[in-house]
Amino acid sequence: MLVSQGLSVSGATLLFNWHYKLRQFEPCTEDFAKASQKFIEENLSFALPEIDTIQESDDRTVKFLFKLHDGRKIETVLIPSNKKYGICLSSQVGCAMKCSFCHTGLQGLERHLGTHEIVGQLLAAQKWLTENRPDDDRISTMVFMGQGEPLHNFDSVRKAIEIFITQHGLCYAADKITVSTAGFLPGLERWKDEMPGVNIALSLHSMDTAKRNELIPINAKYPVEKVLDAIDKIPKKKKSFVIYEYLLAKGFNDAEVDACQLGERLQGKRAFVNIIPFNPFPGAKYERPTREEVDRFKAWLDVYDVPSLVRFTKGHDILAACGQLNSKSS
Numbered sequence: 147m148l149v150s151q152g153l154s155v156s157g158a159t160l161l162f163n164w165h166y167k168l169r170q171f172e173p174c175t176e177d178f179a180k181a182s183q184k185f186i187e188e189n190l191s192f193a194l195p196e197i198d199t200i201q202e203s204d205d206r207t208v209k210f211l212f213k214l215h216d217g218r219k220i221e222t223v224l225i226p227s228n229k230k231y232g233i234c235l236s237s238q239v240g241c242a243m244k245c246s247f248c249h250t251g252l253q254g255l256e257r258h259l260g261t262h263e264i265v266g267q268l269l270a271a272q273k274w275l276t277e278n279r280p281d282d283d284r285i286s287t288m289v290f291m292g293q294g295e296p297l298h299n300f301d302s303v304r305k306a307i308e309i310f311i312t313q314h315g316l317c318y319a320a321d322k323i324t325v326s327t328a329g330f331l332p333g334l335e336r337w338k339d340e341m342p343g344v345n346i347a348l349s350l351h352s353m354d355t356a357k358r359n360e361l362i363p364i365n366a367k368y369p370v371e372k373v374l375d376a377i378d379k380i381p382k383k384k385k386s387f388v389i390y391e392y393l394l395a396k397g398f399n400d401a402e403v404d405a406c407q408l409g410e411r412l413q414g415k416r417a418f419v420n421i422i423p424f425n426p427f428p429g430a431k432y433e434r435p436t437r438e439e440v441d442r443f444k445a446w447l448d449v450y451d452v453p454s455l456v457r458f459t460k461g462h463d464i465l466a467a468c469g470q471l472n473s474k475s476s
């Protein structure tokens with residue numbers, strides 16, 4: 147893309163190497179021809195999102211509130227796992243999907259993030275880790291599960307992923323990246339031809355139309371059956387599977403019938419279910435189930451031989467868990 151805009155191939159390679167491989171954050175212009183230098187000065191910005199606040203949890207989770215060039219704010223979370231981190235990236239400021247269990251959904255959509263703002267979250271978080279936790283600074287996986295519906299901002303997310311995986315860029319393996327969607331069908335229909343081979347996760351949460359409409363209002367426009375059919379049509383790599391997120395809310399979607407509907411639909415598919423006990427936040431309308439209720443739901447699902455795990459999310463004390471990000475109230 148830089149080349150199509152006027153930078154030489156060698157200039158673009160040098161630039162990618164300097165910023166992504168050597169992790170240099172200052173503009174690099176020294177080794178460039180005059181024309182390339184002029185192009186860089188006129189067209190590119192090297193500014194990272196500015197850290198507004200940082201919260202560190204007892205379990206080493208880190209939540210960044212980043213300030214963007216227009217003063218808007220987004221959140222990014224580092225989730226620790228055995229001396230490495232997974233990073234949870236935002237794709238929009240706020241979100242238009244208005245899921246009823248989600249703190250970000252209450253905020254509404256302010257705007258899409260540009261590719262540079264998505265990649266910038268990773269670079270800024272990496273820089274902070276290197277400076278503050280040098281013995282423990284490796285980000286090994288990334289998930290688009292922060293603020294926003296990534297497939298609603300398809301082009302910017304796809305370009306960011308290309309930078310993450312290209313050998314000239316950050317060189318991550320595609321299977322280390324997961325894009326999570328609430329079921330934005332227009333994006334799923336583009337996935338097969340346009341998205342590099344990253345993992346897909348669906349916020350499923352219920353197979354029942356009325357319950358899913360309440361949890362994820364876009365279900366009324368893009369019904370779950372069509373969404374699941376679209377996901378079934380996406381070619382899967384050997385040994386890969388689709389992750390289905392199931393947020394378990396006490397007395398709402400945690401009955402035996404809910405588990406059976408889920409099991410029947412996913413039985414025999416390349417599926418993995420993450421059962422996530424609901425994380426309450428101020429003003430939330432759902433309750434967290436007890437450990438016993440969670441185990442009971444999993445046992446009902448196990449009957450269908452659909453692999454699943456209960457995920458107890460991290461960073462509770464700083465509201466960094468799934469569905470709790472909201473850059474307005476932080």
Ligand code: SF4
Binds near residue numbers: 243245252
């Ligand atoms: S769960 Fe995801 S898609 Fe739904 S409102 Fe929250 S950020 Fe948006």
